[in-house]
Amino acid sequence: MAGSDVLSQSEIDDLLSALSTGVVSAEEIKDEQKQRKIKVYDFKRPDKFSKDQIRTLYMLHENFARLMNTYLSAHLRTLVHIDVASVDQLTYEEFIRSLPNPSVIGVFQMRPLKGNAILELNPNVIFSIIDRLFGGPGLPPAKTRSLTDIEEAIVKRVINKTLECFSDAWKQVVAIEPKLEIIESNPQFTQIVPPNDMVVIITLHVKIGQVEGLVNICIPYLVLEPIMSKLTTTYWVASSVAKQALPEHINAIQRKLEKAFIPLYVELGRTTVTVQELLGLVVNDVLQLESKIENDLNVIVGQREKFRGKPGLSGHKVALQITQVISEGDENYD
Known part of the structure; x- marks a missing residue:
């Protein structure tokens, strides 16, 4: 093979033919490989x-x-x-x-x-x-x-x-x-x-x-x-x-994150009703929430409570004044 590690198709055919006709055996090839210790x-x-x-x-x-x-x-x-x-x-x-x-x-x-x-x-x-x-x-x-x-x-x-x-x-x-x-x-x-x-x-x-x-x-x-x-x-x-x-690269990632949209909503309160009560609701019914009017409202960012604040007005628009930042669990979101 002239020092080549790659067989051509004709060389492969010749080797298979020699094996099939008994001219050379697989055992002889193995013995030759074991004896050869020199790399060409x-x-x-x-x-x-x-x-x-x-x-x-x-x-x-x-x-x-x-x-x-x-x-x-x-x-x-x-x-x-x-x-x-x-x-x-x-x-x-x-x-x-x-x-x-x-x-x-x-x-x-x-x-x-x-x-x-x-x-x-x-x-x-x-x-x-x-x-x-x-x-x-x-x-x-x-x-x-x-x-x-x-x-x-x-x-x-x-x-x-x-x-x-x-x-x-x-x-x-x-x-x-x-x-x-x-x-x-x-x-x-x-x-x-x-x-x-x-x-x-x-x-x-x-x-x-x-x-x-x-x-x-x-x-x-x-x-x-x-x-x-x-x-x-x-x-x-x-x-x-x-x-x-x-x-x-860090700044580029930060800029992209700052442009990301995330859901933010204010939770006025919670209550629990049965399915029967839910099916029976009609217009003008009143639901009593667990929150009191003097309590701060929860501000949900994504799926986490992140802020608390008091509701109010800014001009003619409904607004919320943040009174507290909730930092618990922030180390898990660094």
């Missing part, structure tokens, strides 16, 4: 991403998986489960060779970062989504095929929403504006970087109902190179904490 390193394709950067990308896309899970569950109205299966670095050629043909490949920009990235959706996943959106049970066709024009229009809407979730997940590191450029079906026609360039592949495992498949996000090293210093767990955690405590 190809100096022509050096690792571009450190372990810490891979870990950061993993955590970042765990957030992306949660956002996508929420969107698809609500949009498809079915049980959806998405999690990050792996984050690997390999050459672009190895990634392209691993994709089925036909496939659904969305090429998108990550502005202001230069260059393009790829969102590849397994045909089983995308046809399950299409079938659900068209009112079906969410089952893919028996034979994989290319998208029709109508299906491609639907897929573009799904991918655009997916890219919005992608942008939300990445804002902890850098603010990006992803933009879908084109949808391809043949991996060989998708060349965003030279074949030997290193890329990072984030693989998501998607389960929609009873249908399972993979979604791959391919980001070239050249695209991420300007922000490599930010792809560390220390920066990622520090950035998320700092954003929560920024004074401008």
Whole structure:
């Protein structure tokens, strides 16, 4: 495999054929794996991403998986489960060779970062989504095929929403504006970087109902190179904490809260009657309340007693003069 961790379709067929004909046995493969203690390193394709950067990308896309899970569950109205299966670095050629043909490949920009990235959706996943959106049970066709024009229009809407979730997940590191450029079906026609360039592949495992498949996000090293210093767990955690405590964010939340409408009413008094008495009420009947005329009235904010005051007039309008502020329980509403 020339140092590659990704098998092409022909290599997979040859291996299955060898197993079925008895040329090689599964036990021999296991023994060989146990004996091999040396990890092959190809100096022509050096690792571009450190372990810490891979870990950061993993955590970042765990957030992306949660956002996508929420969107698809609500949009498809079915049980959806998405999690990050792996984050690997390999050459672009190895990634392209691993994709089925036909496939659904969305090429998108990550502005202001230069260059393009790829969102590849397994045909089983995308046809399950299409079938659900068209009112079906969410089952893919028996034979994989290319998208029709109508299906491609639907897929573009799904991918655009997916890219919005992608942008939300990445804002902890850098603010990006992803933009879908084109949808391809043949991996060989998708060349965003030279074949030997290193890329990072984030693989998501998607389960929609009873249908399972993979979604791959391919980001070239050249695209991420300007922000490599930010792809560390220390920066990622520090950035998320700092954003929560920024004074401008606190002020913005306070301004929005101050504009919120809440119900406020004055309670003149209470009384209890039976259902029979309630049914017998007629015009001009008098109900005796428990409150006395000299007592302060309760002012209800939301569902809590917050003030007490005396009723009166302000000009020709009914008014209330606040005489007491009730602060009990405020510590629970900080």
